[in-house]
Amino acid sequence: MTNTWILTTDERIANLVEVAAAVGGTTTVIAVAPSAPAVGGVDSVIHIPTAENVPAEAYAGVVAGLLADAKGDVILAANRPAERSFAGAAAAALALPVIVGATSVSAEGAEVARYGGLTNETVAFKGAVLVLEGGAAVEADGPAAQVHEGTPMGAEVVDVQPSGSGPANLAAARRIVSCGRGFKAEEDLALAQALADALGAEIACSRPLAEGTAWMTKDRYVGVSGMRVSPDVYVALGISGQVQHTSGMAGSKIVVAVNSDAEAPIFQISDYGIVGDIYDVVPALTAALS
Numbered sequence: 342m343t344n345t346w347i348l349t350t351d352e353r354i355a356n357l358v359e360v361a362a363a364v365g366g367t368t369t370v371i372a373v374a375p376s377a378p379a380v381g382g383v384d385s386v387i388h389i390p391t392a393e394n395v396p397a398e399a400y401a402g403v404v405a406g407l408l409a410d411a412k413g414d415v416i417l418a419a420n421r422p423a424e425r426s427f428a429g430a431a432a433a434a435l436a437l438p439v440i441v442g443a444t445s446v447s448a449e450g451a452e453v454a455r456y457g458g459l460t461n462e463t464v465a466f467k468g469a470v471l472v473l474e475g476g477a478a479v480e481a482d483g484p485a486a487q488v489h490e491g492t493p494m495g496a497e498v499v500d501v502q503p504s505g506s507g508p509a510n511l512a513a514a515r516r517i518v519s520c521g522r523g524f525k526a527e528e529d530l531a532l533a534q535a536l537a538d539a540l541g542a543e544i545a546c547s548r549p550l551a552e553g554t555a556w557m558t559k560d561r562y563v564g565v566s567g568m569r570v571s572p573d574v575y576v577a578l579g580i581s582g583q584v585q586h587t588s589g590m591a592g593s594k595i596v597v598a599v600n601s602d603a604e605a606p607i608f609q610i611s612d613y614g615i616v617g618d619i620y621d622v623v624p625a626l627t628a629a630l631s
């Protein structure tokens with residue numbers, strides 16, 4: 342029987358627990374954190390305690406060591422920086438493939454988005470490491486954690502510089518206001534933030550605003566190489582709607598787009614479209630919602 346392992350640094354793994362249920366067998370969480378997170382809906386939790394000022398990534402080898410007998414199993418890692426390190430270490434130790442961008446997973450294989458989400462490939466495997474969005478926090482009543490002590494690699498946190506927008510969990514967000522290259526300056530993103538505040542939404546962006554300008558952190562860009570989101574409402578501001586972006590938000594229930602170009606592709610997948618200048622429309626929307 343194929344079993345599932347979930348690699349995480351916290352309890353934000355609701356999507357992974359759901360995937361594990363689809364795989365079948367037992368589900369074991371390996372949690373690398375200062376204290377054991379409470380996670381329900383799984384069979385067992387192994388807690389690797391982190392020492393003060395040692396980054397979770399430094400325990401990647403310890404995580405891989407715990408998975409020594411898991412070659413035929415399905416290993417799920419949340420799509421976050423430390424967890425991606427665990428995924429790489431596990432895949433290297435077990436000589437398993439790493440699969441990113443799966444849209445569904447079973448014990449035997451996965452459907453994986455290809456060509457920027459234009460098509461899906463069916464991948465068969467006997468054991469694999471999959472990097473998927475973690476999702477919301479799971480409910481608290483889970484099994485008691487077994488502690489596994491391990492020696493980290495020699496790495497130390499010497500400085501912490503919080504990003505302006507703070508860590509995001511877009512996969513769990515019910516409402517998202519997303520900004521594109523229609524914004525001309527970083528300070529103009531305050532318009533989008535005000536709308537997000539009025540809507541109770543998370544702020545997100547297209548890739549150029551995270552990879553090109555670095556106006557937002559990389560955990561806030563949506564798309565085939567960024568985050569996959571499925572909120573109730575996705576508001577796209579000054580985003581053209583290239584497939585590399587829309588494949589990451591296609592699961593949104595309601596899409597609202599504001600764009601000055603009536604021919605912008607984003608309107609083809611929008612439930613509500615406003616042809617107009619974001620610098621006029623966004624403050625008006627915010628005022629109407631406040």
Ligand SMILES: Cc1cc2nc3c(=O)[nH]c(=O)nc-3n(C[C@H](O)[C@H](O)[C@H](O)COP(=O)(O)OP(=O)(O)OC[C@H]3O[C@@H](n4cnc5c(N)ncnc54)[C@H](O)[C@@H]3O)c2cc1C
Pocket residue numbers: 520521522523524546547548549562563564565566567568578579580581582583584585586589599600601602605617618619620
């Ligand atoms: C391998 C690969 C992977 C990629 N992965 C991703 C990914 O994961 N996510 C992602 O987002 N992109 C990704 N991209 C990039 C993607 O192809 C697009 O270039 C990107 O999504 C465009 O971002 P944008 O819509 O913000 O900008 P643009 O395409 O430049 O669109 C800007 C839009 O703003 C509108 N606009 C301009 N001014 C205003 C105004 N004042 N008011 C209203 N509207 C205005 C314009 O009409 C235009 O439609 C990837 C590309 C490659 C090659």
